[in-house]
Amino acid sequence: MRALRRFTVRAQLPGPLAPLQTLATNLRWTWHAPTRDLFASLEPQAWDDCGQDPVRLLGEIPTARLAELATDDALTARVAECAADLQRYLDEPRWYQEQDGAGLPGAIGYFSMEFGVSEVLPNYSGGLGVLAGDHLKAASDLGVPLVAVGLLYRSGYFRQSLSLDGWQLEHYPAIDPQGLPLQLLTGDDGAPVLIEVAMPGDRTLSARIWLARVGRVPLLLLDTDIEENTAENSGGTSGGSSDGTDLRGVTDRLYGGDQNHRIQQEILIGVGGVRAVRAFCRVTGHPAPEVFHTNEGHAGFLGLERIRELCTGSAVASNGAGPSSSSPATVSGAGLDFDEALAAVRAGTVFTTHTPVPAGIDRFGLGLVRHYLTDRLLPGLPVERVLALGAEDDPEMFNMAHMGLRLAQRANGVSKLHGIVSRGMFGGMWAGFDQEEVPIGSVTNGVHGNTWEAGQVADVLGAPESTPAEVSDADLWSLRNTLRSRLVDEVRRRVRAAWLERGASEPELGWTDHVFDPDVLTVGFARRVPTYKRLTLMLRDPDRLRGLLLDPQRPVQLIVAGKSHPADDGGKALIQQIVRFADDAGVRHRIVFLPDYDMSMARYLYWGCDVWLNNPLRPLEACGTSGMKSALNGGLNLSIRDGWWDEFYDGRNGWAIPTADGVEDPTRRDDLEANALYELIATQVGPAFYDRIDGVPPRWVEMVRHTLTTLRPKVQATRMVREYVQDWYAPAGRAAATAAADDYAAARDIAQYRARLNKAWNHVRITGVDASGLPDTPVVGSPMTVRAGVDLAGLDPSDVTVEAVVGRVDDADELADSITAAMTHSGDGSWEVAVPLPHAGLTGYTVRVLPQHPHLASSVELGRIVLAG
Ligand SMILES: *Cc1c(COP(=O)(O)O)cnc(C)c1O
Numbered sequence: 063m064r065a066l067r068r069f070t071v072r073a074q075l076p077g078p079l080a081p082l083q084t085l086a087t088n089l090r091w092t093w094h095a096p097t098r099d100l101f102a103s104l105e106p107q108a109w110d111d112c113g114q115d116p117v118r119l120l121g122e123i124p125t126a127r128l129a130e131l132a133t134d135d136a137l138t139a140r141v142a143e144c145a146a147d148l149q150r151y152l153d154e155p156r157w158y159q160e161q162d163g164a165g166l167p168g169a170i171g172y173f174s175m176e177f178g179v180s181e182v183l184p185n186y187s188g189g190l191g192v193l194a195g196d197h198l199k200a201a202s203d204l205g206v207p208l209v210a211v212g213l214l215y216r217s218g219y220f221r222q223s224l225s226l227d228g229w230q231l232e233h234y235p236a237i238d239p240q241g242l243p244l245q246l247l248t249g250d251d252g253a254p255v256l257i258e259v260a261m262p263g264d265r266t267l268s269a270r271i272w273l274a275r276v277g278r279v280p281l282l283l284l285d286t287d288i289e290e291n292t293a294e295n296s297g298g299t300s301g302g303s304s305d306g307t308d309l310r311g312v313t314d315r316l317y318g319g320d321q322n323h324r325i326q327q328e329i330l331i332g333v334g335g336v337r338a339v340r341a342f343c344r345v346t347g348h349p350a351p352e353v354f355h356t357n358e359g360h361a362g363f364l365g366l367e368r369i370r371e372l373c374t375g376s377a378v379a380s381n382g383a384g385p386s387s388s389s390p391a392t393v394s395g396a397g398l399d400f401d402e403a404l405a406a407v408r409a410g411t412v413f414t415t416h417t418p419v420p421a422g423i424d425r426f427g428l429g430l431v432r433h434y435l436t437d438r439l440l441p442g443l444p445v446e447r448v449l450a451l452g453a454e455d456d457p458e459m460f461n462m463a464h465m466g467l468r469l470a471q472r473a474n475g476v477s478k479l480h481g482i483v484s485r486g487m488f489g490g491m492w493a494g495f496d497q498e499e500v501p502i503g504s505v506t507n508g509v510h511g512n513t514w515e516a517g518q519v520a521d522v523l524g525a526p527e528s529t530p531a532e533v534s535d536a537d538l539w540s541l542r543n544t545l546r547s548r549l550v551d552e553v554r555r556r557v558r559a560a561w562l563e564r565g566a567s568e569p570e571l572g573w574t575d576h577v578f579d580p581d582v583l584t585v586g587f588a589r590r591v592p593t594y595k596r597l598t599l600m601l602r603d604p605d606r607l608r609g610l611l612l613d614p615q616r617p618v619q620l621i622v623a624g625k626s627h628p629a630d631d632g633g634k635a636l637i638q639q640i641v642r643f644a645d646d647a648g649v650r651h652r653i654v655f656l657p658d659y660d661m662s663m664a665r666y667l668y669w670g671c672d673v674w675l676n677n678p679l680r681p682l683e684a685c686g687t688s689g690m691k692s693a694l695n696g697g698l699n700l701s702i703r704d705g706w707w708d709e710f711y712d713g714r715n716g717w718a719i720p721t722a723d724g725v726e727d728p729t730r731r732d733d734l735e736a737n738a739l740y741e742l743i744a745t746q747v748g749p750a751f752y753d754r755i756d757g758v759p760p761r762w763v764e765m766v767r768h769t770l771t772t773l774r775p776k777v778q779a780t781r782m783v784r785e786y787v788q789d790w791y792a793p794a795g796r797a798a799a800t801a802a803a804d805d806y807a808a809a810r811d812i813a814q815y816r817a818r819l820n821k822a823w824n825h826v827r828i829t830g831v832d833a834s835g836l837p838d839t840p841v842v843g844s845p846m847t848v849r850a851g852v853d854l855a856g857l858d859p860s861d862v863t864v865e866a867v868v869g870r871v872d873d874a875d876e877l878a879d880s881i882t883a884a885m886t887h888s889g890d891g892s893w894e895v896a897v898p899l900p901h902a903g904l905t906g907y908t909v910r911v912l913p914q915h916p917h918l919a920s921s922v923e924l925g926r927i928v929l930a931g
Contacts, residue, residue: 070241073120076132081145086116087243088275090148092180093199093512097144104131115182117243152278156205158787167795171339171351172197172210173361175331176316179276181662183242184218185283187316188590189687190416192661194357196510200779202277206787209342209351211335213313213327214239214272214283222625222658223563228641230626230634234315239272239285247271249345256290257337259329260438265297267309269330271338282338284330286312325426325434332363333439353794355412356470359424359462365407365469366448370440372403398806400447401813406806410798412790413470415463418483418684424462431460455490467491471797471919472790474503476685479708483681494927501922506706507685508782514691516545516669526775535763542672542696542766547580549670553621554578556656577651578619583751586671586692588623588659591633594682597624598636601643602736610740611652616748619652621667623659668692673747676701677739680721690777696766700747702735710776715769717742800917812917818857819913819926825855828930831909835896842902849894850885850909850930859887863914863921868897871906
């Protein structure tokens with residue numbers, strides 16, 4: 063019989079086992095091995111059967127068995143110990159608390175469309191989500207007071223399987239939040255707290271708030287699958303009206319649906335997300351965030367809601383706690399105008415872009431944005447001002463990344479190279495400035511060590527900061543062998559399961575017991591399948607690949623995995639090419655495509671692969687993090703110098719596949735790069751792995767040792783989060799505090815300043831420039847006096863900085879390697895400065911006028927510049 067509905071009942075645990083409930087619902091177990099071991103030991107078979115998910119496990123163990131376990135003194139002592147350890151972890155001062163705290167924000171809101179914390183909470187599609195999950199875990203370990211906000215998807219991202227002919231099939235298992243490590247946020251009256259956002263057609267979208275605990279970090283997940291959102295309850299003309307979509311479905315799936323669906327999701331996470339944070343703070347007494355971090359453009363509407371709060375000065379009602387302008391979680395300082403509020407919001411906002419290509423940016427048609435951003439949604443905000451925040455080259459489009467940059471005083475990309483790419487890509491917003499000056503910095507991503515490192519690595523090597531110098535070559539090699547061998551077991555298990563799913567029968571599958579070899583050089587390639595990642599580059603010359611796999615002396619075995627976006631048939635065709643190649647009986651023992659790449663599979667690959675292969679089209683990989691996870695375990699990267707590898711490759715920690723960057727013809731470029739890849743494997747990677755002395759490959763082990771010594775500390779997410787705290791959150795917190803002090807005096811001041819600037823700027827002119835004071839034959843260091851006249855069009859000299867720019871010039875008089883020197887004002891409208899000549903050779907100079915104000919992060923920030931000439 064088939065059930066009509068299903069739901070999850072949580073176990074009632076006998077007294078001494080009661081702390082297991084807390085241990086199961088705080089996701090810290092996902093990176094705390096002793097707690098995981100404790101759960102596994104309760105019922106080892108059931109633990110594996112339920113996918114190593116503690117909440118499910120507790121539901122599976124029969125009540126009688128629980129009663130029996132509760133009498134096991136050794137077990138209950140371990141339960142108590144783990145519970146005490148968790149409590150300590152949650153309460154004790156950690157790194158953040160030990161900073162001499164002046165000016166560190168009391169809380170930081172972190173908004174992301176996806177969070178990959180663990181496979182038991184399947185709320186991510188790929189790198190962006192896993193990175194956000196690692197960010198939360200590292201923040202928790204460091205004691206950084208984040209409050210994270212996302213959406214709870216009814217069917218997360220899809221599960222992938224294969225048809226018999228190798229075509230990707232998707233299915234979307236529905237999740238039941240009651241069966242997840244989540245707790246419903248309820249108000250003082252015990253009823254679920256609901257937040258609301260207005261939708262077009264007089265409708266209202268409501269969401270309840272699920273709370274996940276990621277160690278010390280609360281993660282709020284908004285869920286619209288509630289009665290209140292059925293067409294007849296959500297207001298407007300009842301069901302079947304123009305856009306009478308069932309609003310319950312807004313959080314049905316990650317990145318699902320059409321533009322309407324997406325903008326609804328983005329309004330919910332942005333506007334609704336801020337309202338959820340306010341409700342959470344009211345209900346729990348948690349301090350209100352002083353800084354907001356927008357992880358990629360999707361959640362950018364959060365800035366609009368914060369502007370609205372400052373303009374109208376009230377939190378929008380949510381039930382359960384009610385609006386209360388006196389509570390500390392509510393923003394005070396009502397009555398700012400749009401520009402004043404914008405200044406205050408910008409001061410406390412950090413925006414991170416993850417996209418190196420314009421096509422990857424979220425954009426909406428202006429009409430659609432107008433339709434949704436109504437006065438009901440954001441009362442009091444002038445719609446034209448709002449639309450201007452998302453303006454881009456195409457006057458009909460609204461650009462979420464541009465809005466992100468305009469709503470944040472601080473912005474960054476996710477690797478040094480991606481910082482450069484982003485400064486180029488968004489440089490148009492700072493027209494007239496050199497690309498290096500575009501105010502977008504970078505923080506190179508990191509990965510959470512305790513999540514991605516095999517337990518044995520820490521057993522052998524100790525903490526990431528310790529050096530593996532004392533560990534012998536033989537022991538390091540044996541560690542690698544152990545990890546590879548575990549991966550081979552997992553590959554066999556998964557290959558068999560995948561073939562059963564494709565329709566094979568048990569008796570046909572004897573061969574799967576012998577796929578892969580624990581002693582063969584193992585290469586991994588696993589990632590999503592957008593075109594730029596070039597899944598099939600390795601198939602460029604199939605005979606060559608076959609030769610490498612079947613080499614009698616130095617064979618290679620290759621694991622490939624990855625999901626294609628459901629709507630991307632091109633990506634699915636690439637997967638099919640790989641699957642067809644791997645299905646061939648002549649090679650299938652040496653190459654596999656493993657379906658359903660996710661965190662639970664990825665872990666085995668990062669642990670066990672000897673080589674992590676990455677061959678994107680440079681520079682389209684913003685950072686990439688999978689290679690970092692491999693490096694944590696002593697895997698060697700074999701990669702195009704893109705993303706993180708561009709800055710971390712040092713010649714001894716792996717190999718750089720030469721990139722044919724300048725080659726315009728994509729086919730030829732692929733040929734060149736594939737050829738270089740085969741060559742590297744045949745002449746460098748293979749020999750280093752297979753040349754042995756007493757069974758140990760000395761060159762290989764040296765590279766593993768070097769990787770573990772130098773990369774393991776640097777790729778940690780704690781390194782990344784520390785950088786965010788020191789270079790981004792702390793200054794943003796100080797700027798936000800300054801902006802808000804004395805009833806937002808500074809915010810008002812800068813708004814007035816910007817208004818003055820707007821009026822005058824187009825009339826500001828440099829009226830004359832000359833240089834003097836040089837000897838007949840100038841040498842490097844000779845002082846040159848630059849003088850300029852400037853018509854300030856009514857601005858005060860203190861409103862601007864006038865700079866001399868001196869540097870090398872090329873034939874077109876373009877300045878390069880230039881230095882800038884601020885000129886001093888001499889009363890009669892003229893400005894001057896003496897600059898020592900910086901370079902030998904052809905030198906040029908010019909003069910420019912920029913805005914200057916104590917509350918700007920820099921004079922570049924506003925994108926205003928007047929150049930001489
Ligand atoms: C780390 C990780 C990613 C991101 O890897 P990239 O190198 O950025 O492609 C994607 N999916 C999973 C499951 C991961 O663990």
